[in-house]
Amino acid sequence: MKKIILVILLFLSFYTIIFAETKKELFDSGVLFFKQGYYNYAVDQFSRLIKLAPENAGAYKNRGVSYMKQEKFDLAINDFERAKALFPDLKGIYSNLGVAWFYKKNYKKAIENYDNEIKLAPENYVAYFNRALCFTELGKKDKALDDLSQTLVLKPDFYLAICYKADLLAQQGENAKAVETYETGIKHTYASEKTAQLKQKIKEIKNIARPENKPEIKNDLNKRYAIQVGAFLNQDNANRIKKKMLQRGLDTRILVLQDKKKRIWYILRSGDYPNKTAAVKSMLSLKEKLDIEALVRPLGSW
Secondary structure, eight states: OTTTSOOOOOOOOOOOOOOOHHHHHHHHHHHHHHHTTOHHHHHHHHHHHHHHOTTOHHHHHHHHHHHHHTTOHHHHHHHHHHHHHHOTTOTTHHHHHHHHHHHTTOHHHHHHHHHHHHHHOTTOHHHHHHHHHHHHHTTOHHHHHHHHHHHHHHOTTOHHHHHHHHHHHHHTTOHHHHHHHHHHTTTSHHHHHHHHHHHHHHHHHHTTOOOSSOOOOOSGGGGSEEEEEEEESSHHHHHHHHHHHHHTTOOOEEEEEEOTTOOEEEEEEEEEESSHHHHHHHHHHHHHHHOOOOEEEETTOO
């Protein structure tokens, strides 16, 4: 799940300060444009506000978040640093810097900022989670697992942390611990499917039987359905479509499977539906919104 989990951005800071009416209107319209996904217009509004009130740390921070949504990470970092200089204790500023440095693949710099965020806000479970992503990228999986454990102490039902922790345990060969961790989030589709896969793997190991292809898992999961958005031999292609769906707020996950020819497939799935009718209805809506071909598949079936 290393490439599945999105780095989570903090929401815009509604930094309260006494504005002249024009300044307040600029700030509010910038926030409104951001919420509607018009990030260029949001940048324009916050830029106009900064000209009128160059000391407004919140305007710099929010313009930085708008830049980040456009993947203009250098501009975002410049704005976050400016906001930090004006108001060092501005809520979430170090987390936002951490996100920007993560996307620039400077994981050490990102970790430095998350360290500072955690010092200021030790209850910030998102900072621990994001720092775990950075540690994983640096190959420090033990530290990543420590941060994920702390994330779940602070937020026990945090689904992404549950699945990510279980994935790391599975990668280290600790399948039983991984199953136990997945089962804490079993109500989520991704955890359900991964649990079924790992249980099957444990069973195969015990029986000293390694079939070339994974058999269909016949259990209660087949009573529910998911939408299969695509199957890719190139992981980057799967990640690109997944990112597009997650940006629309659609639950998305990638299953990694091997076929009879030993090829690795990255299968993109979405949703968890109690019956085929509900799944088909959602699939048609998905096609209309994203112009993506999709199939309805039973959970646990490949």
